[in-house]
Each structure stands twice: as C-alpha cells, then as structure tokens.
Amino acid sequence: MVKTIGILGGGQLGRMLSMAAARLGMRVHIFEPQPEPPAGDVAAKVFTAEYDDAAALRDFAESVDIATFEFENIPAAALDIVEQIVTVLPRRNALEVSQDRISEKQFLEAQGVRVAPFAQVDALAQLEAALGEIGTPAILKTRRFGYDGKGQVKITELAQAGAAFDALNGAPAVLEQMIPFEREISIIAARNAGGEVACFDPGENVHIDGILHKTTVPAQISHALQTDAVLLAARVLNALDYVGVMGVELFVTSGGLMVNEIAPRVHNSGHWTQNACLIDQFEQHIRAIVGWPLGDGQRHSNAEMTNLIGDEVNHLEEWHNSAIHLYGKIEVKPGRKMGHVNQISPKNA
Secondary structure (H helix, E strand, O other): OOOEEEEEOOOHHHHHHHHHHHHOOOEEEEEEOOOOOHHHHOOOEEEEOOOOOHHHHHHHHHOOOEEEEOOOOOOHHHHHHHHOOOOEOOOHHHHHHHOOHHHHHHHHHHOOOOOOOEEEEOOHHHHHHHHHHHOOOEEEEEOOOOOOOOOEEEEOOHHHHHHHHHHOOOOOEEEEEOOOOOEEEEEEEEEOOOOOEEEOOOEEEEEEOOEEEEEEEOOOOOHHHHHHHHHHHHHHHHHOOOOEEEEEEEEEEOOEEEEEEEEOOOOHHHOOHHHHEOOOHHHHHHHHHHOOOOOOOOEOEEEEEEEEEHHHHHOOHHHOOOEEEEOOOOOOOOOOEEEEEEEEEEOOO
16 A cells, blocks of 8 residues: 655645645655755655755655656656656656657647647748748747746747747747637546546636636536547547546637647646545545546536736735635745635536
8 A cells, every 4th residue: 555655846736746645644755856845844755856866866766655746847867766666657658748849749649639730940940941831820839848938939920930949049949830719728637547537627728928827617618529628638648548637738729629738747727626626636646646546526616716926925815715725935936826716606606
C-alpha cells in the first residue's frame, strides 16, 4: 500500500495535491529547487535542490513509494534518476509529447484529433515561408517552456515576421494559425492503470492577457459537443496509456472541436471541482496513481472559478461568500497566480 507520495514541483498544484493525499491518509514529499515553496507548508518533507542534483534526487526517490509531478517541464535527466528507483506516474511518454508543441500536435494528429494548422520554425526564412502558407493572423510560440501567454507573439501581417522572430531570441518555435472560435473549453479527465476513465464536465474558459481568468461550469455547449469532448479526452488518455489526471484545452469552432493543447497534470481550469464535486481533480489524481478506483467526477453544483492574480489577493472582501483557496505565496507579483475562489450554485439553476 502506498504510504508516501513524492511530487516533483512545489507550486500551488503540488500544494493542493498534498492536501488531497493527506485526506486519504498518505504523506507527501516535495522536490523543489526554490526555498519555501507553497506545497512545503502542507507536505511532510521538502527536498530543496536543483533538478541536476543527482544525490538529492536519489534521496527523494528512495523516501517515497511512488512519484508524480505538478508541472510538465521536468528535465529528462532528472526523470532518468528518479525512475531508476521508483515509478513515476503519469509515465514519461506524456511528458515527452507535451513538452514540445510540435511533438504534441503531431501526436494529436496521429490520433485523428483536429489541431490548428502549424509549421516548425527554426529560422526567419522558415517563418516567412510558413506565414505564406498559413496566413495571418497567426501566433509564433516557443516549442518548449511557454505558459500563461509567455513565449509567444501574435503576427497580423508578414512585415512583423522579423520582430516576432527576434522576440523569441532564436528559440525553436512553432507557428500556429489563429483559429476563430466561439468559445474555449477544457475537460479534466482521469485514467487509472486498469484503463478506467472518468471525466469532469467541460468548463468554459475566459483568458485575460494569456492568463486564465475564469472557468464556468456548465459550459454553454450542446450535449453532443459535451459528449464529443469526453470521447476525445478518453482517446488521448488511452493512446498514451495514461495514469493520472490530464487537462485538455479545446476550441469550439464552426467545424466542431479542435484541441489547443494538453497538460499531463491537474489543471487550473479544474479548480472548480474542489467545491462543486464530491471528488475533486486532486483526489482523482491521487486515486489514479496509487491504484484506487476513480470517482465518477459527477458535480453536484454549477460553479464559477476565478483566479486571483497579483494584487487581487489583497482584496478578498468581495469574495466573502465564496470558497477561497490561497496558495501561501510569500511575494505578490503582477501576473502571478496567488489563489482562486469558487462560487457555486444549485445545479438546476
């Protein structure tokens, strides 16, 4: 029986995973380079070391029964060390797919999943040629390490190609066609080692400056599209033989659903599950990786999750009738996720 879970990464997702594990009677050890991480407040032990510290990684791995991660940009060399000692779930193939936007899109296309037209960009000439084929508007993104709108530049005309390429400092990139969409939704799905899949209802997302602002459930989509989203997510999880929770971001277009990206971890757009479901995404992830049966993901309430960004965390008075989830981050910075609030209402409202 699993008694101690290791989590690579000590941010807010690691914090909430730790709290879920504790409710199930398990201890959590965190591996995190930064001192005093949010997850450290609620974990049994924290290993503070860089991801190239082989000795620290071995000590961490030897102290736990199973390991997982809270973000996808873990160096492969660090996983090599940890996996020699303990099982890491989800498996690294999901990381290899999601860490590179080109690999991710090629994988999704191979599963018959629609994605935006894209092209690999390693030189300015490639970018100019790709713009000629894909057209504008388009978005140039770094292939790796981008999140919350970072590492990407919008291009509305060919003359902007040089400036856009320079803005990414020569990093390997991908050009994506900007897709006109009716709304953006995401689905949080879980799968265990036995192949059991459970999905939460799709949430409808609103972003501001590339950062998720609000997720509303139920999403304003048809029952048919909701079913399509669930089946699509299950197809991706099964193709990866995935174990754990995954977030799948989708565009609702006139031609149906199109995948924007996948995230092999618990996801910001699934935080509403903490107060609108009996079993939330964090407990679902813990259940999946330790081999417990999954909950069905059914919600008992409608929900609206709002992120608290930067100084918004200092103005909680307007949320006095909401469920407040703060991350314990020491320093308030513009654009930094400091917490979130969940508001729920009767499901039939």
